Amino acid sequence: MKKNLMSVLILALVLVNLILTGILTITILPQTKKSNELVNKVCSAIDLELESGDGTESASIPMDQIVTYKIEDAMTINLKTGADGETHYVKLTASISMDSKNDGYKTYGEDMADRETILKDTINSVINTYTMDEFNADRQAVKDAILAELQKQFGSDFIIAVNFSEVTVV
Numbered sequence: 001m002k003k004n005l006m007s008v009l010i011l012a013l014v015l016v017n018l019i020l021t022g023i024l025t026i027t028i029l030p031q032t033k034k035s036n037e038l039v040n041k042v043c044s045a046i047d048l049e050l051e052s053g054d055g056t057e058s059a060s061i062p063m064d065q066i067v068t069y070k071i072e073d074a075m076t077i078n079l080k081t082g083a084d085g086e087t088h089y090v091k092l093t094a095s096i097s098m099d100s101k102n103d104g105y106k107t108y109g110e111d112m113a114d115r116e117t118i119l120k121d122t123i124n125s126v127i128n129t130y131t132m133d134e135f136n137a138d139r140q141a142v143k144d145a146i147l148a149e150l151q152k153q154f155g156s157d158f159i160i161a162v163n164f165s166e167v168t169v170v
Contacts, residue, residue: 061099061160069112070095074166077124082131090135091168094123096150097161104156122149123162132169139164 071094079088096119098109108115126146127135135142143162150159 065099065101066160067098067100067105067109068095068163069098069109071116071119071123075120075123077127079127079135079169080129080131082133088132089170090127090132091166091170092164093166094119095163095165096159097163099158099160102156102158104154104158108154108156109158118153119150122146122153125149136169139167 074091074093076089076091079090081087096112098105098112100109102109112119123146126149127142129145130142143164146162147159150162151157
């Protein structure tokens, strides 16, 4: 009879343990899901911030490694007609910054003067897509668009920045 009573007691304890494990799982699982979602959101935010620095890569490259090529002639570029219906243009002097340690620089950058017409054409075609208001509102977006187009054209990321000087919008 003692063995039977012990078996019943063990069975009762196993059932209580099973019930408590079920309750614990039911109460902890929603909190775990919420914590997992929070971790995913934080990871997503960090990834977006790390990837959004397309135009700011020059900050991680030492200054002694950056080579600048200046397009000597000032460029006069027609802007897209805006809401006012008037024709506007921008006159600017542009230059590009390149990473001298990048393999693409060794291939294309050392003789960039031979490719100046490609640079001018790309700058011209990108700026043509902006109105005067868009150009004035966010010049960094224009520079980033030119940079992306140049990197696509050369098939390399040795060009790290596009710079404007002497900008006049009329």
